[in-house]
Amino acid sequence: MKYKDYYAILGVARDASADDVKTAYRRLARKYHPDVSKEQEAEEKFKEMAEAYETLKDPEKRAAYDQLGRHAPGQDFRPPPDWGAHFAQGQAGFDDIDLSDLFAGLAGRHARSGGGGRRADRPLPGSDYEAVVRLSFEQAFHGAEVDLELAALEWDPDGGVRRVPHRVKTRIPRGVTDGEKLRVPGKGGKGAHGGPDGDLYLDIEVAAHPLFRVSGQDLYVDLPLAPWEAVLGTSVQLPTPAGAVTLKVPPGTRAGQQMRLSGRGMARGGGAGHMYAIVRIEVPTVVDDRQRALWRQLADGASFDPRAHLDQEAAR
Amino acid sequence: MTAPTQDAPAADPSAEVTWVELQRASGLTEADLAELVRYGALTPRDPAATTWTFEARWMVVARHASRLRREYELDPYGVSVVLSYCERIERLEAEIRALRARLG
Structure with a gap:
């Protein structure tokens, strides 16, 4: 059984009053409670300090803990020879349990004996x-x-x-x-x-998942399209968790548009969420002279202005 | 000695559980549970019924309430307030996850 210094965990002296122990626990609980703490390893720290407080706040358990003696934290130790007879009657050994188990046993033993009278056959x-x-x-x-x-x-x-x-x-x-x-x-x-x-x-x-992003029962996946596919429309093979499906992309599809695949999300009970393919327009970064010439021809002949609204808003 | 393997399905969160089952699962007293219902932290299927039953999903909430009572040493009203903040945090985190899923 490894020793834990409950006093050091709570940051109190060994002769701290019950009030001091309570105040120290409450200050740490506010900082490390896993429901609200973003501290690293908050859950582990909280578990440790809750275990320490559970023992030190109870006079009987605290007395039993003090009688274990002082050891270095993490050190393997055994309770003193007469400790078991006094505080843990019936405990066969200490090798397969840890310190929190030992004091859980103390509390449980008390409950099982009815807190004073023997009620060993009470349903538990x-x-x-x-x-x-x-x-x-x-x-x-x-x-x-x-x-x-x-x-x-x-x-x-x-x-x-x-x-x-x-x-x-x-x-x-x-x-x-x-x-x-x-x-x-x-x-x-x-x-x-x-x-x-x-x-x-x-x-x-x-x-x-490297491709599918989960939001509740819905799934989201990026759908990269080449510019000409978005303008002219196309059919694409889209992966889904249940296998690839053919998706028709209509002409004039814009970046950021969400295309819904009904019922292709996470199933639960009798229903299922949806899958959304979010359009991303990808441009080629390497073009040869011929392709560059084609793009230049398109640019020179097009009247499309994607920033027209910016000038209008700025002019207001 | 290792106990034999047991096959067991997870419970349907919408299945019905009794008041007694809720009390046993949470470890809260009847009085504490009644106060949590009164403050709206737990909702029975039919609040007007003489004997309350609950959807099984409330077992997890009741256990959470019990933890908060024990860990923060709160009275039932305090527990109900903290539970509502926890629910708000969970909703906000779900919204953030949804936005991240959409934005990629």
């Missing part, structure tokens, strides 16, 4: 599990079956806590978006004494 719900699921764009588009390996904190029969590996296979529906949270009911920790099983909560992360 299983823990909820959380996991991050990283998907490719294709997996998010088509849906995917994922195999998750979790190391969940569970109670053992003697009342201690331990980390138990669990495997859960679950089907991610098609059309999930980056940042979405999914619930898999009943696939968390086992309930005790007839209590319900916990749920599994999945945080979805979807990798970016």
Whole structure:
């Protein structure tokens, strides 16, 4: 088990008052809470300081923590020989758990014993599990079956806590978006004494695609056209996640125009978003003499003025 | 020992969940949940019903509320205010993503 200096994490002295501990936590929470902080590694930092506060704000847990002694942060350590008998009866070992598990065990042990009286047969719900699921764009588009390996904190029969590996296979529906949270009911920790099983909560992360940009259920893709294609119109092969489609580009298509491909976005439930092809006019950067002459002929003969409106606006 | 593989589909966010399920998933007390409904942070399917049910998507919101209550040590009203700011941030971030998708 690796030692964490909870006092140092919160930036308080070891004899800090409860009020000082609370103030220090609140100041840091304002800075690092993941809902609002843009600080690097805010989530990790917040988790650490929340763990520290959870222990130090409770007099019983703080006393138990102080009795662990002082060690260098990150140092492997074991509680003193009599610590377990005093604070963690039933805890079989300390090698497969970390410090937060140990104090979660303290709180849970207290709850399971009814806070003073033994109510060992009271129905207790299983823990909820959380996991991050990283998907490719294709997996998010088509849906995917994922195999998750979790190391969940569970109670053992003697009342201690331990980390138990669990495997859960679950089907991610098609059309999930980056940042979405999914619930898999009943696939968390086992309930005790007839209590319900916990749920599994999945945080979805979807990798970016080199071509398709996602906005909700809609997709956006750039459609590069040569100038003559935009002027004269053409048919193009446009890639979509479900395969290439033929897109008719009408004459007089302008840069920035959005061409909608209905229902070709991300599908979800009974419906689907759309795909939008955004026109970009690309010009050749290398032209030979003959091509330059053709462009010059076009320029000399054309009356089209793309900046006419600028002169009109400037004259107002 | 590794538990056996379990096949499990993700829940449909529009499926119905009971008041009890919402309470269990969030860990909030009945009183806290009732206040969050009163302040508009959670919306039952039929607010006039004697026993409330919710769409499953509110489970995630209720858990978020529970986290905010615990992490910021807020009362339910404070939680409802922070939730509304979080929702506004999410909407703005979604707008930014949409604009970036369109602009390329």
